[in-house]
Amino acid sequence: MVSYSKAFFLLLMTALISQVLSATECIPFQEARQHIGATRCVTGKVVRVEEGDKGVTYLDFCEDYRVCPFTVVVFRSDLGHVGDVRQLSGKTVEIHGELKEYDGRAEIVLSRPKQLTGDAALIPPLPKTYDVERKGHYSAGKFSRPKASRKTRQKRQSQPVGFEDPSDAQN
Numbered sequence: 001m002v003s004y005s006k007a008f009f010l011l012l013m014t015a016l017i018s019q020v021l022s023a024t025e026c027i028p029f030q031e032a033r034q035h036i037g038a039t040r041c042v043t044g045k046v047v048r049v050e051e052g053d054k055g056v057t058y059l060d061f062c063e064d065y066r067v068c069p070f071t072v073v074v075f076r077s078d079l080g081h082v083g084d085v086r087q088l089s090g091k092t093v094e095i096h097g098e099l100k101e102y103d104g105r106a107e108i109v110l111s112r113p114k115q116l117t118g119d120a121a122l123i124p125p126l127p128k129t130y131d132v133e134r135k136g137h138y139s140a141g142k143f144s145r146p147k148a149s150r151k152t153r154q155k156r157q158s159q160p161v162g163f164e165d166p167s168d169a170q171n
Helices: 002-024 030-036 076-082 117-123 166-168
Strands: 026-027 039-045 048-051 057-060 071-073 093-100 100-102 106-108
Touching: 026 030, 026 117, 030 071, 030 106, 071 076, 093 106, 093 117
Parallel strands: 026 039, 071 106
Antiparallel strands: 039 093, 048 057, 057 071, 100 106
């Protein structure tokens, strides 16, 4: 009887481990469209990171994003939580999330840093001076001497205008 319970335990553990491993197995980004509606891990090399309208950031996996079957979207409100995704350009990433269909392509919305695994999980936070409202026109600035303050002239006051009360003249 002891051998049956031991065998059952080993079988149960093997089934659980295989489920965990299959759930974490990433699919290539080319196959993402076939899994819309499911929560999956998708892997691929980020060709470029683009900033679109209203501060939305896109991770492109193809040279021409219009014909690419998959993209990753980071909304402006989530960018501070996720980190500096610009660092992912040229790197192979693994992203976990629900695959949704948008404009004929599969996409994952990246909203938490835990959705990234592997080397991509080590991205730094956004610089404190990064302004999302400027839509990607971030610059560290350039050195220049402080401008001299402008001296302002006081306005001349005109001579006071005399005011005569007509009732005083009649008395």
